[in-house]
Amino acid sequence: MPNAASGGVLHSGIEASGRYPVQYRFSHAKKGNRHLVVVFANFSAPDEYGWSNGVFDNLRSNILWIRDLFDGKNSYYLCKGMDFELERSVITLISNVMNSLGLTPDQCTMWGGSKGGSAALYFGLKYGFGNIVSIVPQFKIGTYLEKHPTVAEFMMGQVTETNVRVLDNVIPDLVRAGANRGANIYVLSSPQDEQYPIQVEPFLGLFNGYENFNFIFSDSPHISDHTQVTRRNVPMLMGLINFLIDGMAPRLGFARNGNEQPDTDRSAIDGYLKATSQVSSSFPAPVVFTPAPGHEAHGPTVQFTGSAPGAVRVSLWENGKFLSSPQVGPDGNWVWRPDRPWTVGKHVVRLFAVDPAGFHSARTETVFTVAAHVSAATETYTADAPHVPAQQQSSPSPAAPVVSVPAPGQQLPGSFVGIMGYARGAVQVEFVENGMRLGMTPVAPDNSWSWESGWSWTEGPHTVECYAVDMHGNESQRTAIAFGVVNAYASPAPDFAPR
Numbered sequence: 001m002p003n004a005a006s007g008g009v010l011h012s013g014i015e016a017s018g019r020y021p022v023q024y025r026f027s028h029a030k031k032g033n034r035h036l037v038v039v040f041a042n043f044s045a046p047d048e049y050g051w052s053n054g055v056f057d058n059l060r061s062n063i064l065w066i067r068d069l070f071d072g073k074n075s076y077y078l079c080k081g082m083d084f085e086l087e088r089s090v091i092t093l094i095s096n097v098m099n100s101l102g103l104t105p106d107q108c109t110m111w112g113g114s115k116g117g118s119a120a121l122y123f124g125l126k127y128g129f130g131n132i133v134s135i136v137p138q139f140k141i142g143t144y145l146e147k148h149p150t151v152a153e154f155m156m157g158q159v160t161e162t163n164v165r166v167l168d169n170v171i172p173d174l175v176r177a178g179a180n181r182g183a184n185i186y187v188l189s190s191p192q193d194e195q196y197p198i199q200v201e202p203f204l205g206l207f208n209g210y211e212n213f214n215f216i217f218s219d220s221p222h223i224s225d226h227t228q229v230t231r232r233n234v235p236m237l238m239g240l241i242n243f244l245i246d247g248m249a250p251r252l253g254f255a256r257n258g259n260e261q262p263d264t265d266r267s268a269i270d271g272y273l274k275a276t277s278q279v280s281s282s283f284p285a286p287v288v289f290t291p292a293p294g295h296e297a298h299g300p301t302v303q304f305t306g307s308a309p310g311a312v313r314v315s316l317w318e319n320g321k322f323l324s325s326p327q328v329g330p331d332g333n334w335v336w337r338p339d340r341p342w343t344v345g346k347h348v349v350r351l352f353a354v355d356p357a358g359f360h361s362a363r364t365e366t367v368f369t370v371a372a373h374v375s376a377a378t379e380t381y382t383a384d385a386p387h388v389p390a391q392q393q394s395s396p397s398p399a400a401p402v403v404s405v406p407a408p409g410q411q412l413p414g415s416f417v418g419i420m421g422y423a424r425g426a427v428q429v430e431f432v433e434n435g436m437r438l439g440m441t442p443v444a445p446d447n448s449w450s451w452e453s454g455w456s457w458t459e460g461p462h463t464v465e466c467y468a469v470d471m472h473g474n475e476s477q478r479t480a481i482a483f484g485v486v487n488a489y490a491s492p493a494p495d496f497a498p499r
Helices: 085-100 115-126 141-147 149-156 161-176 201-207 226-232 234-245 267-275
Strands: 010-015 022-027 036-040 062-066 108-113 131-135 184-189 212-217 287-290 295-297 304-307 313-318 321-324 333-336 345-354 364-370 402-405 411-413 418-422 428-433 436-442 448-452 460-469 479-486
Touching (some): 022 085, 036 115, 085 115, 108 115, 115 131, 141 161, 287 364, 313 333, 428 448
Parallel strands (some): 295 364
Antiparallel strands (some): 010 022, 287 304, 345 364, 402 418, 428 436, 428 460
16 A cells, blocks of 8 residues: 655545545645645556555655546546446546645646556546646557456447547547647656557647647666656656646746645545545444454464455454455355464454445454463474364364356356355365465355355456365365356356255
8 A cells, every 4th residue: 555645644535426436545745735646556556556655755745546446447547338427436536635625726736657647648638637747658548458358348348449449539539629738748658668659659749739748758778668667767757746746847937946835724625534534434343253352272273253244355454464355245254264373472453344335344353362382281382383283183174065056167257156065064165266365155054155256257267276174274175166257248147046
């Protein structure tokens, strides 16, 4: 997650007044600077928040990071299924933050790289913001999405020539129309960027007539590809943004420095941040069944179970470090069994629930202790060399789970992948693909279980391994499930009603 600029408090929230909830992070300006930098994310941005690696730590302005994650997919902050209400939800957030700060559009900078650079250009031009910094953008968005078919399907619904052409022209049409000719625009690209000949160079001439359009052509043998263009130019870009924050867009004419008002009334923006906080007081905090408060575990394996009605997942943390985010089942229950043993000593784990819109509940805290000894006997656990207790050594592993659905080689729609079967003597079944844990599901008293992924799968063949886990934590051998995924529109979802 991004560090708060100037070491201040980082606020997280959701603007939910539009059709599409928009998640954001915000940090106040250092020493009352009267400027807002809006940050759009590139494809590889951590947690879908751009420039969140601490590079803005010393920036003096207010900063608004906007997350490009809608129904689990990227969108260029534009549309879902060609529905541009998504764009309007995003501009609502920006406008509300700007107005709450008492700023005007000329006191705002739209900033982003690659996908985020395209968004910075689009929103900056269309909505009249004063400064636009667009680093290695894509002008022909529809064409570029051929490299990202999942995003293409999300944004277009149906990937047709017409829809590709519409997205290819959203930015060029704004420039051709002369939108926001008075903006201070800075576009950075490089001949070493493989996208430059198609995505940037053909459109530079459209900016003739713009008052302060600046094209920064970074030509260096040390630049090898698209991503390296940004990394190579970070120091120069930080210098540029500090000029913009101070009201000094590099150009001929009058320039003004400072632009700070330490005593500015912050009640409006503080009220907005509170009203749109990601932590919702109406959303109940998760309940922990095990371990019980003050529980002393006589072994390194501690399994968490609990309840979080209305949530899709819970998020667990210890000492500020993320532990896991297990899914919540349809009955509201969740289970998490760590992959690694706990160290000997006291542990304080904090967790919160997350609802389908991304709102967080209040925090729950659970405290337990891992003892150094199994019992009064001489058998001892240590963090470096944990021993398995005698009763666990003698416990047989549960039988491998039996899969009844899907059938081997069955073709499933990508929007719905469900797996079900039986697992005798087990308390849960866990799922893995290519070494990555996908999730888990509890086993019912009649030994049946069922699991739905909750996300859209990529087209093509998939092999998921599942294994059963008993009450002692013993794992069964793995059962492989091979199936194919086809376009979500190709066939209806299978019937998973109990038989």
